[in-house]
Amino acid sequence: MKVHIHVSLKSGVLDPQGRAIHHALEGLGFAGVNDVRAGRLIELDVDDSVTDAQLDEMCRKLLANMVIENYRIEKVGEKENA
Amino acid sequence: MKVHIHVSLKSGVLDPQGRAIHHALEGLGFAGVNDVRAGRLIELDVDDSVTDAQLDEMCRKLLANMVIENYRIEKVGEKENA
Numbered sequence: 534m535k536v537h538i539h540v541s542l543k544s545g546v547l548d549p550q551g552r553a554i555h556h557a558l559e560g561l562g563f564a565g566v567n568d569v570r571a572g573r574l575i576e577l578d579v580d581d582s583v584t585d586a587q588l589d590e591m592c593r594k595l596l597a598n599m600v601i602e603n604y605r606i607e608k609v610g611e612k613e614n615a
Numbered sequence: 616m617k618v619h620i621h622v623s624l625k626s627g628v629l630d631p632q633g634r635a636i637h638h639a640l641e642g643l644g645f646a647g648v649n650d651v652r653a654g655r656l657i658e659l660d661v662d663d664s665v666t667d668a669q670l671d672e673m674c675r676k677l678l679a680n681m682v683i684e685n686y687r688i689e690k691v692g693e694k695e696n697a
Contacts, residue, residue, distance in 0.1 A: 539619075539656050554657065557677055563669065565662035574621050574654035575636065580647035587645065595639055 534581050536588060538596055539605040541572035546601045572602075616663050618670060620678055621687040623654035628683045654684075 542548050548570050555569040575596055579588070588606050597604040624630050630652050637651040657678055661670075670688050679686040 537621075541656060541658060551657075554677070558673060561673075561676055563665075563673055565665045565669075566659060567662065568658075568660035570658040572656040572658060574623060574656040575633075576623060576650075576652040576654060577648060578650035580649065583647045587647075591640060591643075591645055594643055595636070 534579055534583070535609045536577040536579055537607045537609055538575040538577065538588075538592060539572065539607065540575065540592075540597045540602050541604075542570060543601055543603055616661055616665070617691045618659040618661055619689045619691055620657040620659065620670075620674060621654065621689065622657065622674075622679045622684050623686075624652060625683055625685055 542551075550571040551569040554571060555566060558566050558569070577588075577591075585606070592604045592606065593599055624633075632653040633651040636653060637648060640648050640651070659670075659673075667688070674686045674688065675681060
């Protein structure tokens, strides 16, 4: 089973990496970009026996820093295997 | 308009960060994890006037390293604003 974990900074937390990307996009001449936030995408391939609760625990214990980050668990199944 | 850019390493490219996460998950006692790949998630807030072609160009010029990375553009609209 393929699982994607989307980890993003909570709103209000400063994001220097996102600011740098925003600045670079403007420097390249791209207009119309209002905001950029940088986060992480973690792609897991887990056994079907792994439960939602276990995935949640993985995020809380290791994958996301719950003080400053939010996470979202998305099961993509086997079909979306790009 | 909210746009999420998912950047992930091409298959075949070594991913030491993913390996480290995999190892750490096993160390924490999580079983059933077969593979871990680490990528980036870039959340853009752009004007509605920004076209798909422009988003594509942003990815190719700055956001993804086309030699080793794939990207996927996902428009999430205004509703999904977590």
